[in-house]
Amino acid sequence: MKLLLKNGRVINPADGMDAVKDILITEGKIAAIGEALSADGAECFDAAGLVVAPGFVDMHTHLREPGLEAKEDIVSGTNAAAAGGFTTIACMPNTKPVVDNAILVAGLTQRAQAEGIVNLKVIGALSKGQEGKELAEIGDMILAGAVAISDDGRYVDSARLLKTALEYTGMFGKPIISHAEDESLVSDGYMHEGAVSAMLGMKGRPAVAEDIAVARDILLAEYVGAPIHIAHVSTKGAVELIRQAKKRGVKVTTEVTPHHLSLTDEAVIGFDTATKVNPPLRSQDHVLALVEAVKDGTIDAIATDHAPHAYEEKDMEYRYAPSGFAGLETALGVILTALYHTGQLSLMEIVRLMAYNPARILGLDAGVIRIGGAADLTIFDPDLDWVVDSNKFYTKGKHTPFEGKKLKGKAVATIVGGKIVMKNGKVIR
């Protein structure tokens, strides 16, 4: 099996390449990168006018399997990933049961190999049942292939538990991913606390809840000397704390979602439950600070926090609806529209944030285009105009705050291990 990508603009942060090239793929691996390549019997893909990037890595996906398959499963979730241009996703353990032991990590990995259309990496829970009381089998899960440890969806309230967990994960060099919102300040809130929540008469989740949580997490990671990754950072205070910590040499990394970079709490006016998410959509000052932090490198990665729910679960009063919405199929379009077409980020920077850096944080052999490496590639048209229509989503999660929005830029092909798994929006199994 040979595949020849002709005349694509290859953007590869690993070596800074940004040039029109051909790429030859044989037996699932990249065999050559050059000009005017030819190969007998190869299938040809005309990539002229398109960007060829290392396959995107989403380090924060809720795949919902096991146990919550009405929301999503490995087939629908990895289809959505392929449709969005992701070749690798890492799934969060807040499932039913919680992925908190080695058997579940191994089982999920095995099922993903049989049913997944993209590469799937598993994130194990930090505490048993994600209850924040007793440590989960962290070492066993890492030996079974877990790429990170997280109680995502919940904050680890006990500083002592997080300290012990950092001591374990530090020995393996794997990051803890923290959902940083102080529970006591957010437990009865539904949206960002500020002028809009006051106007709507809704209980808020204040930004300071995230700032406090991030400050504690950084101090513990610094004390133990182990890596911590702050999930879906959303406040100006938190990014400033991370910026300062990085200057001191703390092993802290962070990610931001496309929605936190492009929407404000004003989206909640109208009470559309598709805008309900944790952490909540913030006010404009926070959004501007996040964009600045992406530009100056304080924020390392863009991650979707793809959190699909069944339609009927989201179809209720704002306060009762679950938090989270689908993100895999809109992420690239939102980022290109909000940050590339406005002149704030270059394509090289976007590929670094969506492929190279998340792979480095998780320690994956991914996010780079290199001879001999796996042919995991994302081909996208940065100028393609399209309108978000959740009826066309592959995910089961049909709620998105971007419904009906016009976006510019989209993945047009996804290649995993040399196989085209998505072309022109159609997933190929």
Ligand SMILES: NC(=O)N[C@@H](CC(=O)O)C(=O)O
């Ligand atoms: N991000 C979300 O709004 N939802 C997440 C969990 C969570 O982080 O609260 C989910 O699993 O649904």
